[in-house]
Amino acid sequence: MALEWEQLNVDAADPVALGRWWTEALGWVVVNDAADEYEIRPAKDRLPGLLFAPVPEGKTIKNRLHLDLRPDDQEAEVARLLALGARHVDVGQSDEVTWVVLADPEGNEFCVLSSRRP
Incomplete structure (x- = not known):
């Protein structure tokens, strides 16, 4: 199959x-x-x-499934997504994580991961 x-x-x-x-x-x-x-x-x-x-x-609670996006430049991509209408959200992540948690205009969480280093 x-x-x-x-x-x-x-x-x-x-x-x-x-x-x-x-x-x-x-x-x-x-x-x-x-x-x-x-x-x-x-x-x-x-x-x-x-x-x-x-x-x-x-939407009433945190998503149980979300997208992880890996950009070339995390800071620039987060700024671009925020300008499009995303917003920062706190889903319980610590301040030490390397990703940024955002939500789309309807509140669906997604993560912008740190850039991959060669």
């Missing part, structure tokens, strides 16, 4: 707005822009993607 990771589903109050935010944040492409199923991918024919779908309830 073979499995391929197709996408990660993200519940959203406004799938289109959140999907557009992540499109800009990741530099990905939109493959479906319907209001009930907004999907983005790294490239049109490349997996996995992110699929944003509407839900009536809002």
Whole structure:
């Protein structure tokens, strides 16, 4: 049996707005822009993607699954994401961690890791 990771589903109050935010944040492409199923991918024919779908309830607790993003320049990337509308969040991390925890406009946490050093 073979499995391929197709996408990660993200519940959203406004799938289109959140999907557009992540499109800009990741530099990905939109493959479906319907209001009930907004999907983005790294490239049109490349997996996995992110699929944003509407839900009536809002986010209430810390995500149990989140994205870790590794930039070339952590400080510059955090500043760029904050300018796009992300915000710093505290999920209990210590001051000594090497990553930065942010949340997207609907409060979904994600981490911006430190840059890889050669």
